[in-house]
Amino acid sequence: MxxxxxxxxxxxxxxxxxxxxxxxxxxxxxxxxxxxxxxxxxxxxxxxxxxxxxxxxxxxxxxxxxxxxxxWDEGVAHVRDLTTRHRGDQGHxxxxxxxxxxxxxxxxxxxxxxxxxxxxxxxxxxxxxxxxxxxxxxxxxxxxxxxxxxxxxxxGRNRYIWLGTTKVFDAFTFAFVETGHGWIWCYGYPFDGGRSTCVVECAPETLTGLGLDRADEAEALTLLEQLFATVLDGHRLIGGASARGGAQWLTFRxxxxxxxxxxxxxxxxxxxxxxxxxxxxxxxxxxxxxxxxxxxxxxxxxxxxxxxxxxxxxxxxxxxxxxxxxxxxxxYEDLPRYIHLPPERMFALLGQRHSPLLPYVPPQLYYRLDRAAGQLETLRRFKRWLGPKLARAAHGRTP
Missing domain, CATH: 3.50.50.60 (FAD/NAD(P)-binding domain)
Structure with missing residues (x-):
């Protein structure tokens, strides 16, 4: 062939x-x-x-x-000056x-x-x-x-830019920063011993309010480094990843x-x-x-x-x-709906963002229902484990 x-x-x-x-x-x-x-x-x-x-x-x-x-096998979220961390599936x-x-x-x-x-x-x-x-x-x-x-x-509605950084994250990292023009956030993960990917996203009104739509690459990187200074620990962001004209703000198709x-x-x-x-x-x-x-x-x-x-x-x-x-x-387009929850709850709902029900249930209620469902499943597993043992004991046999 x-x-x-x-x-x-x-x-x-x-x-x-x-x-x-x-x-x-x-x-x-x-x-x-x-x-x-x-x-x-x-x-x-x-x-x-x-x-x-x-x-x-x-x-x-x-x-x-x-x-x-x-x-990595952890996820970490930074919201304002608060941080929460959870173990998760192994990522590469x-x-x-x-x-x-x-x-x-x-x-x-x-x-x-x-x-x-x-x-x-x-x-x-x-x-x-x-x-x-x-x-x-x-x-x-x-x-x-x-x-x-x-x-x-x-x-999609939001704008994003795909960057690199010399900061090597130790977990899949989210950072949410509040500005006078709305929220801006990044996702970061390592990909070799000296660099990480850092994707920055925000609503279009935040982009224009911060002037990022008019800034050249150097100006944009400087501003983003200031906004994410805490999570970057003084490391720089790197643009120019595209072979066809450098990094730019995009809408996802x-x-x-x-x-x-x-x-x-x-x-x-x-x-x-x-x-x-x-x-x-x-x-x-x-x-x-x-x-x-x-x-x-x-x-x-x-x-x-x-x-x-x-x-x-x-x-x-x-x-x-x-x-x-x-x-x-x-x-992410509905971020204001979730961002003011306590970080632990916000991060939990971030992990549930694939749910088709989440947009239609009040976030605090969804969080409580999800927690209750998790406890019920734990109870069900315990009962499935305990049931045969009780049956054997009732017949005078030890496990």
Missing amino acids: KVVCVGGGPAGLYLAILLKRQDPAHDVTVHERDAEGSTYGWGVTYWRGLLDRLHEHDPESARALDAHSVR GIGRHRLLEILTDRARALGVHVAHEHEVGPDRLPAADLVVAADGVGSVLRARHAGHFGTEVTT TLTNRTWYRGNLVLVGDAAHTTHYSIGAGTTLALEDAIVLAAALREHAALPQALARYERERMSALLPAQSAARHSAQW
Whole structure:
């Protein structure tokens, strides 16, 4: 099979790896328009479940990914001068440059041809049995047939900027700062021994009120360093992460498609779907797309059946993530509804932001109900454990 992947991000590279592992005779090429090593972005995050899956499908790249990632198992929230900390699931961070370097090296070792600075347009697709559109949210291959794919884009309200920092956070960190123009907040997590990702977000009126919409990058970084001085501990913020003009304030675009394939053209990763960055799932979903597509191609000799299965499985699997992302973005857009709770309660509801019920229940009441439900579940587990023991005791047998 001859396969062309357009886009050298995680989805395209990992699919190429899996296809060559399945059958070394496959002719697989990855075309990436940017120069090697010039990727945008700082660190990406993923969770233990993904790493376990990667070990199942390609242990060598999984070991390299694991070795170059940093870990945390706590979350911390700073609200004004108050701080609360909780243990949680194990998270992992890795620099996007390092992630792509690992996947590129592994792909080449398996015989994949990875061509950088090579742009493929919709009107000059290479001859191939399968063309994979892995060219991101702005996919030109998808846009050429947007009517067929049923592409829809919904733009969020809040503005955000993706930055780096020399502060190495020891946990997934949230910091909420009140200004005279409203609240501004950041999410931070480490991705190597000397740097962290720091995403800053605020409502549009806060952005304009602080003058951040008019400030150049240096002025904006200086102001943000002052606003988040407590959490940054004197460390600086770093901009200019984009290979195409530096860091900038954005609105998040949630992209969906009615179908993910047309003939021998198939969408993967951000070309097929996006989920709000606040749930930290983008890289995971892209790699899972590659896993499912590779499996479908292995198990179905006919391409239409393989692509139909891939679309069906991934669309179904994405529903919970898309719902969680939608409600998570809404939580931050409704931040004034929660921010004046005691930090412990606010952080608890931050952890519940994926709930479809939360926007419709008074926050204090939701917190109390959630706590009560947790206690009831603990009681149920205790009763399930105790029941057999009491039954055995009633019959004169010891556990």
